[in-house]
Amino acid sequence: xLVKILGVLDILAAISVFLLxxxxxxxxxxxxVIYLIIKGGLTIKDYASIIDVISGxxxxxxxxxxxxxxxxxxxxxxxFKGIMSLV
Numbered sequence: 001x002l003v004k005i006l007g008v009l010d011i012l013a014a015i016s017v018f019l020l021x022x023x024x025x026x027x028x029x030x031x032x033v034i035y036l037i038i039k040g041g042l043t044i045k046d047y048a049s050i051i052d053v054i055s056g057x058x059x060x061x062x063x064x065x066x067x068x069x070x071x072x073x074x075x076x077x078x079x080f081k082g083i084m085s086l087v
Contacts, residue, residue, distance in 0.1 A: 007085030009035055014078035017059055021067045033059045036078075051077060 013032035019025035033056045040052035055074045062071045 003085050006039065007082045010078045010082030010085065013055075013059075014075045014082060017062060017071055017075050017078070020059075020062050020071070026063060029059055029063055032056075033063075048081065 012028070013036060016025045016028040016032045020029055036052045036056035036059070040049040040056065043049045044053070055077060058070045058074050062068070062074075
């Protein structure tokens with residue numbers, strides 16, 4: 001059950017990064033950053049957790065400096081991971 005909740009939160013994080021392209025959901029993006037860094041920090045020995053922390057940092061750069069190629073990679077990573085945890 002916890003895996004499904006985390007999967008839904010990953011999908012919400014991916015949606016919030018997508019909405020940053022339109023300057024919408026900045027507050028949701030900050031919550032996504034906090035969520036990803038805390039979740040990644042708790043299980044830092046796993047490669048997926050390291051990528052979660054890096055994704056959180058990329059979202060911070062996206063909030064301040066705008067959309068770029070790495071933002072698209074974050075959307076794909078979080079969306080894929082979220083969908084796979086729901087299956």
